[in-house]
Amino acid sequence: MRSQSGKCVIIKAASLLCVFLLMGCMTSYYIDVTEGKRAKLRVIHHRGNDIDIYPNSSTCINKNDPNAGSAISKVIETGYWVTGRSTFEKKLLDMPYPPKQNQMGYPLYFEFYIPAEKEFLVSMFSQSGYNTIYQCPLKYVLMKAKESHNYELSLTTSGNVCQYSMKEIAEDGKRLPVETWKEIPKKEVKICQ
Numbered sequence: 001m002r003s004q005s006g007k008c009v010i011i012k013a014a015s016l017l018c019v020f021l022l023m024g025c026m027t028s029y030y031i032d033v034t035e036g037k038r039a040k041l042r043v044i045h046h047r048g049n050d051i052d053i054y055p056n057s058s059t060c061i062n063k064n065d066p067n068a069g070s071a072i073s074k075v076i077e078t079g080y081w082v083t084g085r086s087t088f089e090k091k092l093l094d095m096p097y098p099p100k101q102n103q104m105g106y107p108l109y110f111e112f113y114i115p116a117e118k119e120f121l122v123s124m125f126s127q128s129g130y131n132t133i134y135q136c137p138l139k140y141v142l143m144k145a146k147e148s149h150n151y152e153l154s155l156t157t158s159g160n161v162c163q164y165s166m167k168e169i170a171e172d173g174k175r176l177p178v179e180t181w182k183e184i185p186k187k188e189v190k191i192c193q
Contacts, residue, residue, distance in 0.1 A: 039145035136162035
């Protein structure tokens with residue numbers, strides 16, 4: 001009997017692994033804006049974060065937008081089962097004043113070109129954390145960047161408090177509040193047809 005149930009557990013674990021791998025393959029990644037007015041955005045990632053950018057949407061989520069997607073680079077090697085850590089493609093634009101990383105290379109960060117001088121949507125939430133369980137609820141935020149400026153976006157937790165943050169990186173490295181960064185109530189965000 002024990003070997004039977006052991007096989008069942010292995011089969012279930014293998015099935016879950018297949019589901020996770022398929023989910024990873026289906027991830028759509030944000031594609032940099034290449035035309036028109038642009039700014040740069042550094043997204044600081046912490047374990048469990050999900051940050052999506054919708055560059056061509058300001059009033060609704062356009063699931064058909066080919067540029068919309070997760071603000072993270074492609075996974076090169078998945079290490080969740082062995083090391084608890086994956087390896088990602090480098091995605092840097094030589095933005096000034098990067099965050100300091102620890103010996104393990106955390107926090108991860110990625111840099112993108114975003115639209116400037118027009119509003120676009122960002123969605124953010126977090127599902128879990130390292131050595132602790134927490135959840136930061138889904139928030140939708142409207143952003144309007146200034147052309148050729150540098151910005152930094154992060155979602156962090158301190159205790160049980162979620163901190164959704166967008167800052168402009170000044171020429172001296174100071175992080176300044178962004179006045180054009182405003183939360184939109186979830187009930188006001190619709191899916192575009």
